Amino acid sequence: MSMKPKKIDPRVRRTRQLLQDAFTSLIQEKGYEAITVQDITERATLNRATFYLHYRDKQDLMWQSTEEVLSELVDSLRETTKHAKKADLHVDQPHPVFVCLFEQIARHATFYKVMLSHHQAPLADRLIEVITDYISQGLDEFQPDDTKLTAQREIIVRYTASAFLGVIMWWLEGGMSYSPRFMALQLMRLAIKGPYELSPFA
Amino acid sequence: MSMKPKKIDPRVRRTRQLLQDAFTSLIQEKGYEAITVQDITERATLNRATFYLHYRDKQDLMWQSTEEVLSELVDSLRETTKHAKKADLHVDQPHPVFVCLFEQIARHATFYKVMLSHHQAPLADRLIEVITDYISQGLDEFQPDDTKLTAQREIIVRYTASAFLGVIMWWLEGGMSYSPRFMALQLMRLAIKGPYELSPFA
DNA sequence: AATTATTTACGACACAGTGTCGATAAAACA
DNA sequence: TGTTTTATCGACACTGTGTCGTAAATAATT
Numbered sequence: 437m438s439m440k441p442k443k444i445d446p447r448v449r450r451t452r453q454l455l456q457d458a459f460t461s462l463i464q465e466k467g468y469e470a471i472t473v474q475d476i477t478e479r480a481t482l483n484r485a486t487f488y489l490h491y492r493d494k495q496d497l498m499w500q501s502t503e504e505v506l507s508e509l510v511d512s513l514r515e516t517t518k519h520a521k522k523a524d525l526h527v528d529q530p531h532p533v534f535v536c537l538f539e540q541i542a543r544h545a546t547f548y549k550v551m552l553s554h555h556q557a558p559l560a561d562r563l564i565e566v567i568t569d570y571i572s573q574g575l576d577e578f579q580p581d582d583t584k585l586t587a588q589r590e591i592i593v594r595y596t597a598s599a600f601l602g603v604i605m606w607w608l609e610g611g612m613s614y615s616p617r618f619m620a621l622q623l624m625r626l627a628i629k630g631p632y633e634l635s636p637f638a
Numbered sequence: 639m640s641m642k643p644k645k646i647d648p649r650v651r652r653t654r655q656l657l658q659d660a661f662t663s664l665i666q667e668k669g670y671e672a673i674t675v676q677d678i679t680e681r682a683t684l685n686r687a688t689f690y691l692h693y694r695d696k697q698d699l700m701w702q703s704t705e706e707v708l709s710e711l712v713d714s715l716r717e718t719t720k721h722a723k724k725a726d727l728h729v730d731q732p733h734p735v736f737v738c739l740f741e742q743i744a745r746h747a748t749f750y751k752v753m754l755s756h757h758q759a760p761l762a763d764r765l766i767e768v769i770t771d772y773i774s775q776g777l778d779e780f781q782p783d784d785t786k787l788t789a790q791r792e793i794i795v796r797y798t799a800s801a802f803l804g805v806i807m808w809w810l811e812g813g814m815s816y817s818p819r820f821m822a823l824q825l826m827r828l829a830i831k832g833p834y835e836l837s838p839f840a
Numbered sequence: 841a842a843t844t845a846t847t848t849a850c851g852a853c854a855c856a857g858t859g860t861c862g863a864t865a866a867a868a869c870a
Numbered sequence: 871t872g873t874t875t876t877a878t879c880g881a882c883a884c885t886g887t888g889t890c891g892t893a894a895a896t897a898a899t900t
């Protein structure tokens with residue numbers, strides 16, 4: 437995949453790193469919207485014209501940075517997949533690929549954190565809040581006993597709420613080919629029973 | 639909650655509506671980033687100065703529009719909750735609140751669609767892709783038989799992938815207080831068994 | 841119907857940020 | 871070493887912003 441360990445000019449590497457670092461640190465402080473190219477180059481102690489030697493604009497910087505970090509993730513996952521090809525999918529035993537996923541993300545934690553939560557889509561954030569409330573309430577009514585849960589309560593809530601939002605988006609993207617009632621039913625079943633009709637480990 | 643059915647000047651209502659409509663239609667075409675206030679007022683056939691009589695800037699327009707649509711959703715959900723207070727949480731029967739959720743979203747479909755998928759966070763989109771691949775693959779290996787699934791295959795994949803991403807974000811926001819291995823384990827169990835230790839309907 | 845209040849239209853303004861250029865200096869490479 | 875590549879600097883035209891004051895249009899009030 438990434439077959440380009442070309443001898444890269446140290447000045448270029450330095451410049452790009454300075455720009456990316458400045459970028460992420462500024463996002464933390466002001467948010468993506470408020471940032472200007474001037475801000476970035478100033479923070480990076482570089483000339484503004486230098487920015488345009490490497491990126492077309494602010495979006496391009498974000499995009500390229502994303503691709504870099506992500507290609508590293510993909511390579512890492514692919515490698516792990518190869519070695520764990522005997523891939524046994526057991527409950528109560530984390531699949532190495534997903535452990536790898538979390539490890540990779542932890543490695544670039546600040547970048548992921550900033551890039552994933554640069555609250556640019558207020559509607560998604562607010563929707564998650566609303567859905568979370570109902571999921572949480574439903575979970576409490578349905579199963580007040582923590583010992584009968586497969587995971588931590590807080591995680592379950594977030595897990596389910598995010599899943600709902602994701603499916604809602606999928607539904608919208610697909611032109612809402614299914615009725616609200618059908619969608620709600622599918623989600624209820626998934627949220628309560630999980631994906632498999634009869635839990636093979638019950 | 640929304641106790642302000644104040645006689646609102648029809649000109650104001652008209653202007654706001656024109657601006658919001660122009661805004662959403664422009665997002666569909668060019669994406670949020672590329673839109674200028676000029677574009678919006680031009681599309682709305684209004685003077686640019688008029689825009690600033692109602693909104694501080696582009697972000698404010700998005701934010702206010704979001705709050706409007708969302709408060710309608712919340713009111714609607716609250717009403718449904720009241721009437722269905724005998725709230726029986728049965729599998730294979732969609733909870734009225736969640737049916738209501740989908741219905742409300744369908745009512746403002748274009749707005750939700752545009753606002754939720756204005757791909758402003760490339761990392762989230764790419765991550766969903768990557769995770770989706772692995773979930774899909776895992777599902778195929780683990781259960782090739784469609785009849786033993788609780789929901790449509792495609793929905794399960796999207797459901798689970800979104801859930802994973804959501805939990806990852808939650809994990810990052812919380813400062814990564816849990817080990818990658820622990821997180822992977824929790825997610826594996828949720829993804830396979832669902833939230834409850836013993837499915838009470840098995 | 842006439843008057844008053846509010847909203848919108850219009851043109852103009854200073855300002856901030858953009859993207860590009862040519863020329864110069866500095867650093868890397870071979 | 872000399873040659874190539876990269877970063878710096880100042881300047882440029884340009885787009886878009888946010889805010890005026892004034893005049894026109896529209897709604898609300900009497």
